[in-house]
Amino acid sequence: MISPKVYHQQIDDLDIEGMLVFADTADEASILLNKLEKMEEILEKIRVNVRMDIRNIRREYMDKIKLLESDHETSRKYKLKEKKNLIEEREINIAPYEAIEILVEDYLRQIRDAQIYVNNIIHESI
Numbered sequence: 001m002i003s004p005k006v007y008h009q010q011i012d013d014l015d016i017e018g019m020l021v022f023a024d025t026a027d028e029a030s031i032l033l034n035k036l037e038k039m040e041e042i043l044e045k046i047r048v049n050v051r052m053d054i055r056n057i058r059r060e061y062m063d064k065i066k067l068l069e070s071d072h073e074t075s076r077k078y079k080l081k082e083k084k085n086l087i088e089e090r091e092i093n094i095a096p097y098e099a100i101e102i103l104v105e106d107y108l109r110q111i112r113d114a115q116i117y118v119n120n121i122i123h124e125s126i
Helices: 004-013 026-070 076-125
Strands: none
Touching: 004 026, 004 076, 026 076
């Protein structure tokens, strides 16, 4: 699993925040469109990795819960309390990844909107 901090750094390295989407000519628009497509590709890869990490965290906690439930020497009351604690811990561990996933989705939506705008510039120039 990759740390959420690493994902944030990868996203920050793309310099999406505050990026100006403006082009005077078709050549500038083509360059900008290529840059947007590369950003989109990187963000798609980050999204896939984040989703895999979330699945792995869930699987890890599912295994812990199954192990707990298979213990026949532990009281039912203790198992229920421990299961609740594991679920809360799982949600706390997943939350930063879900926040990254939401951020990536938002950036992807913005990039796709910008691509439409840039494509219109290119088509108008032709």
